[in-house]
Amino acid sequence: MVRIIDYVKRQNSAGEDFFLLLLQGGLQLVKSQETGRFYATMKQATISTTFDEDTCKSLIGEEIPGSIVKVETDPYEYTVQETGEVLTLSHRWEYQREGDTLREIVFDGKPEEALAL
Helix, strand or coil: CEEEEEEEEEECCCCCEEEEEEEEEEEEEEECCCCCCEEEEEEEEEEECCCCHHHHHHHCCCEECCEEEEEEEEEEEEECCCCCCEEEEEEEEEEECCCCCHHHHHCCCCHHHHHCC
């Protein structure tokens, strides 16, 4: 399950406003590569909506089936706002519906096409 924890207002290339929902996954314990000690974290991702601001506000706290998964990408630079440090990343976090498999996602929910591989 993921929880809707906030929303963000953005503008598209045509200058029109739209809203993203900020989703947060469940608690995860991750081992630090530097110290070898565990720390607790929750992964976050955004998802586009067709909702107005009032609808987005009303959805905060709702839980939906699914999870936040790591998706590999071409490398890109990311600046940590708090420190100004520039990192090179090659992944992003995305929402994945409960029960979806990679094949179903790639073939748009048509597992029979995936079976032909």
